[in-house]
Amino acid sequence: MLFARSITLRNCGRFTVIASDFGSDYRTHTHVTSEALYASLTRGATWQPHLINLKDDPEDFTRAYDVTAMPIWFLPGIFMADGDSHLSDIHLDTTAFNVMHEFYPSTSRSYVFRKGGLEEKDRPYHVPTYGIIQAVKPGLRLMTYAFSPQREMLEGFAQGQTFVLGKKRTMFQIVSLSAVVAGNPQQGEAITWWLELPPRSVDRFQQFEVLAATVRYVILRGKSRHRLCYLEFTWPDDRLCLPDFYLEQIPLAIRLEY
Secondary structure, eight states: OOEEEEEEEEESSOBOOOOSOTTSOBOOOSEEOHHHHHHHHTTTTTBOOOOOOSSSOOOOHHHHBOTTTSOOEEOOEEEEBTTBSSOOGGGEEEEEEEOOSTTOSSSSEEEEEETTEEEEEEOOTTSOOEEEEEEEOTTOEEEEEEEESSHHHHHTOOTTOEEEETTTTEEEEEEEEOOOEEOEEEEEOOBOOOEEEOGGGGGGEEEEEEEEEOSSOEEEEEEESSOEEEEEEEETTEEEEEEHHHHTTSOHHHHHHO
């Protein structure tokens, strides 16, 4: 059996996430991944330090965090703006920058002092030259759902709790929580909330809306293509469906108990 509850947080500072390549546009995400929420909302309690092989490092979240020790998972967190799930420019701080290196007379060359003289060199690869930095303004709501096979995992959250999230360690605070409810198995066409899925899973939907996409995942919601098994969680004013093909993507520790 799986239990679930919705969690709404507000960002207490400017939340910045670098979403693009180095030296180009630095656009912030409109969402927070399930993995990032796990790391933040569990306060990193199950983090497992390990050596990273930069040449060939597997993208296995369970190597970095022991989900078995704390079996809880989250749907991607979506920033909500005036009842809509898409941020507009009025909710973002946008800053353009150019030529960050103090010795740059251009974006292709740099100069350093060496032995009392000025020496011309190629531009350092580690210094950005131009781009746009965006940040989500304070006070916006981040909506997510948490689910777990253990009810007490979800009952540990309380209104007013604070967490830090993202590379800039922005503080987020819980402002509202739903009741904890158990999922009921159903069969049919499921209409989902935003899910984080591998790109190949898109063909499981007959209708869908994409919020974000990378090589590793897509954030989308929609109506499933075929009649299938899914878990339904219901509240007086809300409903959540987790299709079986999504449940296959969550960490094994939760799947086993489910």
